[in-house]
Amino acid sequence: MAEIMYRDALRQALFEEMEKDPTVFIMGEGIAGRGGSYKVTEGLLKEFGSGRVVDTPLSEATFTGAAVGAALVGMRPIVEILFVDFTALVMDQLINQAAKYEFMSGGQGKVSMVLRTQGGAGNGLAGQHSQSLEALYYHIPGLKLVMPSTPYDAKGLLKAAIRDDDPVIFLEHKLLYMTTGEVPEEEYIIRLGQAEIKRAGEDITVVTYSYMTLKCLEAAEALAQEGISVEVVDLRTLTPLDKGTILDSVEKTGKAIVVNEAVKRGGVGGDIAAMIMEEAYDDLDAPVMRIAGKNTTIPYNLELEKACTPSVEEIVEGILELL
Amino acid sequence: MAQIVPAKKQAGKNMAPSAVDEKILIGMYRNVYATRQFELQCIELYRQGLIRGYLHLYLGEEAVAAGACASLEVDDYIVSTHRGHGHCISKGADLKLMAAEIMGKATGYCGGRGGSMHISSKATNNLGANGVVGAGIPIGCGAAMGIKVKGGTQVVVVFFSDGASNQGVFGESLNFAAVFKLPVIFMLENNHYAVSTPVEFSTGCCELSKIGPAHGVPGICVDGNDAVAVYRETLQAVERARSGEGPTLIEANTYRHGGHHVNDPGLYMDQDVLAEWKGRDPLHMLRGKLAESIAEKIEKQVDEEIAVAIEFAKNSPEPSVEEFLASIQE
Numbered sequence: 001m002a003e004i005m006y007r008d009a010l011r012q013a014l015f016e017e018m019e020k021d022p023t024v025f026i027m028g029e030g031i032a033g034r035g036g037s038y039k040v041t042e043g044l045l046k047e048f049g050s051g052r053v054v055d056t057p058l059s060e061a062t063f064t065g066a067a068v069g070a071a072l073v074g075m076r077p078i079v080e081i082l083f084v085d086f087t088a089l090v091m092d093q094l095i096n097q098a099a100k101y102e103f104m105s106g107g108q109g110k111v112s113m114v115l116r117t118q119g120g121a122g123n124g125l126a127g128q129h130s131q132s133l134e135a136l137y138y139h140i141p142g143l144k145l146v147m148p149s150t151p152y153d154a155k156g157l158l159k160a161a162i163r164d165d166d167p168v169i170f171l172e173h174k175l176l177y178m179t180t181g182e183v184p185e186e187e188y189i190i191r192l193g194q195a196e197i198k199r200a201g202e203d204i205t206v207v208t209y210s211y212m213t214l215k216c217l218e219a220a221e222a223l224a225q226e227g228i229s230v231e232v233v234d235l236r237t238l239t240p241l242d243k244g245t246i247l248d249s250v251e252k253t254g255k256a257i258v259v260n261e262a263v264k265r266g267g268v269g270g271d272i273a274a275m276i277m278e279e280a281y282d283d284l285d286a287p288v289m290r291i292a293g294k295n296t297t298i299p300y301n302l303e304l305e306k307a308c309t310p311s312v313e314e315i316v317e318g319i320l321e322l323l
Numbered sequence: 324m325a326q327i328v329p330a331k332k333q334a335g336k337n338m339a340p341s342a343v344d345e346k347i348l349i350g351m352y353r354n355v356y357a358t359r360q361f362e363l364q365c366i367e368l369y370r371q372g373l374i375r376g377y378l379h380l381y382l383g384e385e386a387v388a389a390g391a392c393a394s395l396e397v398d399d400y401i402v403s404t405h406r407g408h409g410h411c412i413s414k415g416a417d418l419k420l421m422a423a424e425i426m427g428k429a430t431g432y433c434g435g436r437g438g439s440m441h442i443s444s445k446a447t448n449n450l451g452a453n454g455v456v457g458a459g460i461p462i463g464c465g466a467a468m469g470i471k472v473k474g475g476t477q478v479v480v481v482f483f484s485d486g487a488s489n490q491g492v493f494g495e496s497l498n499f500a501a502v503f504k505l506p507v508i509f510m511l512e513n514n515h516y517a518v519s520t521p522v523e524f525s526t527g528c529c530e531l532s533k534i535g536p537a538h539g540v541p542g543i544c545v546d547g548n549d550a551v552a553v554y555r556e557t558l559q560a561v562e563r564a565r566s567g568e569g570p571t572l573i574e575a576n577t578y579r580h581g582g583h584h585v586n587d588p589g590l591y592m593d594q595d596v597l598a599e600w601k602g603r604d605p606l607h608m609l610r611g612k613l614a615e616s617i618a619e620k621i622e623k624q625v626d627e628e629i630a631v632a633i634e635f636a637k638n639s640p641e642p643s644v645e646e647f648l649a650s651i652q653e
Contacts, residue, residue, distance in 0.1 A: 063465075063499065068465055069469065072450050073400065105441070109450070
């Protein structure tokens, strides 16, 4: 198996799906000639032409709305929004249009679109380019939400998202694009709604997703040296949520921590913690803990920025506290 | 405030317009009359409690939808608005399914899930009404883009209003459509009120068709109460769009015959101006172009059709709460 970067895995998924299905096309800012800020769409223009790889004006609300309309006439559009922060500009089209069309039309039309974007802190991009806003979309009925942590997952899930009949928010993390992992030559798909146990363990369950998966695996490795066995559940898809994998793990370990980079208040971690307490209370030997980002705008300064998001040390400490 | 006067602006043609085929006139009158009568019946149903929520009436504006849709082929698309009954009817909706939807019945176009404000009809390529003013404009551009990527020949007419012209997506969409030469017609129904705010108080450029050229889109102004004039201008825009020449903005000047919705008496409207516009009722203007016997025949057919539609809707079942709850996924 070849070892490739996360961004290359995403590009492979786009290539394969565009080659297979002529209704797939992609729109975004600087995605064609430039190949995207993170080089995910590099080479697509040459292969598929400007009709299907479209550099748009800086009009996020309009080209996201255009994806809704294109889907309604039988296309499978993909839009790229440069930063998840900028999805604030497209909220009406996502929340009131894309998410609701199938329902409000009584199933007459489906919005089979993917909105790719990226979030997260760590590159010194400050307050408007570093947020983790998944909770906004997690909250909305009618949207699916995917946040892969590895190249293998990124490719298999993006292919599934493109083929899905519902609107899918595909949320990448800017610190993952250059990470590497094994991706097979042969075609594969990862069904939406399937978590994966990235590391099996007996003593405690850590539920996480996206970039924080890497931090949790580091924490688990460090604790293994001390004889503590941590199970790391990578959700991969937040909506639909794979409750079964979470609850099976909690049944085994009796303890759970949910780790996410986004601010704690009103977050995905709190929802998952509540779900575990509602559905697996009898399995729990301790209250479910949340480890999350600080309640702050992300600052520019490197040391201040680092202080905002959960560190490996913080995760290790949390696990030790709960045990 | 500035005096609101009926638009007398013409489309700037030197040639005298050729006669419109009688079939087109008949089709347009059928739709104008059907929209008028359907909505008058809806008001009654609303008062009886058989329609709930918001009911935004198109009374007085019927010629815009009828004229625009008369220029379209069956498989062309439209994008409608919250004030969308006229668009839905003129694009060929089945009045039974429409009445049932507006009454929230299981047999309605959307199974009772959308209602008046969200009605759509896949069978007639009506992509739907919208509860967010202006939100349909980019959706229409996207439909046109999808058609273009597929290599199709259809066009899209996006209906919206003077109120929507103040949304950011309007300017964005004009530019977007111009950049990609999309087969879309922006049909701006200037009914002179955004809810209760007169257009003169809400825009710095009251000649809304002029917003088009600033974005590279031809802008045309037409008397929106004259179905024939709307038809002629839309037909030209449709031909432009179909031949790959890109979008057109058409400002159709018209006037609401009442308030913003069925429960708004519209007391803020200047009653003299309203009376003047009512004197140019689009229904009467178009009826005058047909022989009395033909008009009467159409009216009789439509009256029967509406009566059947309302009976159908009244007798239709409510959607099942059990089935609805069972369909919800966590």
